[in-house]
Amino acid sequence: MTKPISCFLMIFGLATAVSAQHGKQIVVATKSTTLIFTVSTDQKLYQSYLGQKLTNPADQDLLTASRKGAYIAAGMEDLFEPAIRMVHADGNPSLDLRYVTHNQHQDDENVTTTNIMLQDPKYPVEVVLHFTTYNQENVIKEWTEVRHHEKKPVTLTNYASSMLHFEASKYWLSQFDGDYMTEMRMKESQLTPGIKILDSKLGTRAQMYRSPSFYLSLNKPSDENSGELIAGTLAWSGNFQCSFEIDQQNSLRMITGMNPYASEYKLLPGKTFETPAFIFTYTKSGKGDATRNLHRWARNYGVLDGNKPRLTLLNNWEATHMDFNQDVLVELFDGANKLGVDLFLLDDGWFGNKYPRDADKTALGDWQADRKKLPGGIGYLVNAANKKHLQFGIWLEPEMVSPKSELYEKHPDWILKLPNREESYSRNQLVLDLINPKVQDFIYDMVNELLIKNPGIAFIKWDCNRMLTNSYSPFLKDNQGNLFIDYNRSLFDILRRLREKHPHLPIMLCAGGGGRVDYGGLKYFTEFWPSDNTDALERVFIQWGYLNFFPSLTVSSHVTSMGKQSLKFRTDVAMMGKMGYDIRVKNLTPEEIKFSNQAVKTYKRISEVIWFGDLYRLVSPYEENRAVLMYASPDKSSAVLFNYLLNFRRKEYMGKVLLQGLDPMKRYQIREINLLPDTKSTQAEDGKTYSGDYLMTVGLNLSAGKIAPLTSAVFELIAEK
Structure with a gap:
């Protein structure tokens, strides 16, 4: 040759x-x-x-x-x-x-x-x-x-x-x-x-x-x-x-x-x-x-629109799971307004008519609004949210199909499954054969039409809740060795087509948590869901891990009711990433709602430093029973410092923390922020002013006074002009 x-x-x-x-x-x-x-x-x-x-x-x-x-x-x-x-x-x-x-x-x-x-x-x-x-x-x-x-x-x-x-x-x-x-x-x-x-x-x-x-x-x-x-x-x-x-x-x-x-x-x-x-x-x-x-x-x-702001949101999942109707959702919009977030996100359970999505056993693939739950359709919810000065987002799992669905009945040849074998389910679902161009067109058309018919949809959560088993594509026939590669290439092709039509729509990348977090996918997404584990103590470690490679504005971090920590601790942990909420607002006390509303305002004020600043990991939770990190603005004029005390033993000594990323010649005033209503800081450093050189050479004592496990503090540092 x-x-x-x-x-x-x-x-x-x-x-x-x-x-x-x-x-x-x-x-x-x-x-x-x-x-x-x-x-x-x-x-x-x-x-x-x-x-x-x-x-x-x-x-x-x-x-x-x-x-x-x-x-x-x-x-x-x-x-x-x-x-x-x-x-x-x-x-x-x-x-x-x-x-x-x-x-x-x-x-x-x-x-x-x-x-x-x-x-x-x-x-x-x-x-x-x-x-x-x-x-x-x-x-x-x-x-x-x-x-x-x-x-x-x-x-x-x-x-x-x-x-x-x-x-x-x-x-x-x-x-x-x-x-x-x-x-x-x-x-x-x-x-x-x-x-x-x-x-x-x-x-x-x-x-x-x-x-x-x-x-x-x-x-x-x-x-x-x-x-x-x-x-x-x-x-x-x-x-x-x-x-x-x-x-x-x-x-x-x-x-x-x-x-x-x-x-x-x-x-x-x-x-x-x-x-x-x-x-x-x-x-x-x-x-x-x-x-x-x-x-x-x-x-x-x-990352898609990596230098643009992100939306704060309230997700309905913890409040309702799949048990909701149109009126219940509209009532939840009031909770979002009480928090002061930008967007309400409707999660799983809104679709299916022949086989309503009342549990995770039906309806994936049948992406029509459930007429019983939502007689006004998605458009009604979009308009109702907008009237309450909220944007509206929606959950999808486009790659998957339920065996009990109209799509499965109409197109059994569109599914990855082995010949001569019983179907194997995970989360009661199967995977669509994305390699088949007809399936690609179906997914693209479904998402595109949803957005065109409901132009007020401002956010999508794109989920993927299972891995590939039954790994056989009827479309590939004798070339099954191409399956694992061509599946993901086909997914990217679908996303590429959608981005050509909807270039800046915020979309969260989710895969039953953090099962799909990479820069191949993130060029089509604005953020990702790190884990279904939202316990704030666990999230310190999970988010710490992701932040090694992915910037904070991509790491979705929600305040939820999971875990036994205080609402303040959970909120402070969520603030280290792209903060949102997935919580039963009606179960919060008036004081907790007041705190949360102020926390959202505080987060929006400091978010530019968190999203676009330089991250410095100061004390690792893998090395001590605390985690300390900070974001410094590129011009070194401001910084946000997070201090999380984890589980530690009585009288455990914690040394001073040396800050980084500051201008040694500038002087910085330190203020504790995100305090509970009607409380004052007990931090010894609150209100003091130090040079950047002092803060980076001598450091701060963030553990003075009365301290307790699973408590936290957020500090803002502003350079004097």
């Missing part, structure tokens, strides 16, 4: 392509980080360097070409985990990738994209490595495209988004895992020779057990303010695999991408296989710096 003329002319026509030369270096750089590749004499591409940007560019010439392949293929001489494995149409299970050309083009003054083309000299296969750098945010996004011109389909059994190599004395991995109601628990361990894999095989709601987000520390464990590390996350909502392999020479090979489990992908001639992006930042200044890099990148590039 002979290799064809490049089929990536559209990519490589954007800038001047550079032909292969021996010893050529390809530099991918941000303001602080450099990633360098070298082309060897045999036209192999190697990673030469990944680390802090060299002050003297001439020093780059001193870097010797290592034998760390940039994108190693299986079937040749390499003995470890490959980035890609392909079985050709003739059965040959090898791939030999050689450098052909590359180009770089500047998208704008901050963003640069580098494309590197590799080809097999014997087979008509091309692989393009893409790197987009975000200079000011110090973030790199990496992904890969694979294409071939063989006469028949080839089979891909490995297809990494990224392969990176590290040389250090030791390696430490911080991972985030858990289960339903225990999401994003942080664990750190030293890597040892062999391979460590973080992965998911759940198909959808794929991140229920663990997240494709991690810290990799080099030489020693990193803390918030020191240590060399990368923070990485995969922009993919489906099965993922992140592998960390230490070889006999103590080198680490890190591979991230979609999980190849049960996914032998048949790629047709002329079609392009594109991997999701791996997004990472490198720093020598600890985990806090990495977090702030990712947050800035996310607000500017990763």
Whole structure:
């Protein structure tokens, strides 16, 4: 076989392509980080360097070409985990990738994209490595495209988004895992020779057990303010695999991408296989710096409308579950007004006529308003909410179907289910075959028509309450290895179409809690639901975990009645993210309503600092029986400090807290805010003024006086003018 003329002319026509030369270096750089590749004499591409940007560019010439392949293929001489494995149409299970050309083009003054083309000299296969750098945010996004011109389909059994190599004395991995109601628990361990894999095989709601987000520390464990590390996350909502392999020479090979489990992908001639992006930042200044890099990148590039305000809301779920009617909901609007929130969100249970949605066993797929519960339809509720100066939102679970539904009866061929096997249910439901274009059109049309017929709908909660089992697509027939990948690609296609029609509608990403939280999905969503566990003590840990990689305005945090903590503690915890309510307002006392109304006003006043400021984690709940964090405005003129006392022993000593992110030359007045009605602060620091230098060098005593478990305080710091 002979290799064809490049089929990536559209990519490589954007800038001047550079032909292969021996010893050529390809530099991918941000303001602080450099990633360098070298082309060897045999036209192999190697990673030469990944680390802090060299002050003297001439020093780059001193870097010797290592034998760390940039994108190693299986079937040749390499003995470890490959980035890609392909079985050709003739059965040959090898791939030999050689450098052909590359180009770089500047998208704008901050963003640069580098494309590197590799080809097999014997087979008509091309692989393009893409790197987009975000200079000011110090973030790199990496992904890969694979294409071939063989006469028949080839089979891909490995297809990494990224392969990176590290040389250090030791390696430490911080991972985030858990289960339903225990999401994003942080664990750190030293890597040892062999391979460590973080992965998911759940198909959808794929991140229920663990997240494709991690810290990799080099030489020693990193803390918030020191240590060399990368923070990485995969922009993919489906099965993922992140592998960390230490070889006999103590080198680490890190591979991230979609999980190849049960996914032998048949790629047709002329079609392009594109991997999701791996997004990472490198720093020598600890985990806090990495977090702030990712947050800035996310607000500017990763999250829909990431620099715009968010809505506060009241959800009806705790108040009514599925037992409600039109009049009950309209009465709840008064509760939302008492709280002072922007929006009322109607949750599950509003749809279905032949099989009304009175429990979780019916009606998914039948997205018509229940005429018995809602005789006026959704439009009546929208108008009623608007008359009370509220916006209106609604819950959907578009990917799912109930066996007891009209949709199931009409289209049994639209469902993922195994032939010759009994149906297997989770939450009494099945999954629609999103790979089928007719199903894609059905979901798009349903959501689009709901919004067109009810133009006042201002918010959607998009849920997904089960993983993939019965994993067989009637539409794919003999290509079932494509199912896990094509399902999530089809989901993104639906979301892309909806965003073209409704570009700025706020939509919450939910998957029975935090089962789908990634930047592949978040470019279509404004926020996500971290967990169905809203116990405020548990939420300190859950939200602490997510905030490592996702900015606060994406982390939906609601005040509920779950847990035994005080309303103030629950409210203070909700304030660290995007605050909302899911509570029975009628069960609150007048004093609690007064406090909550004032809390909403306070939150709206300080939310700009919380949403768009820089996060500093000051005391970790994993290290002490308290959690302290703060947000500082980019211009360092103001800050909001959260102090949560957890469960601690009598007379347990807690030291001063050193603040961060302030201007050492400015003086800041400290005020405790979000106090209960008719109470004054008992905090010793309330009302005092200190220099930023003092606050960051000497610190504050946040545990003076009478303290108690499960109490909290919120402080506002304002710089003197």
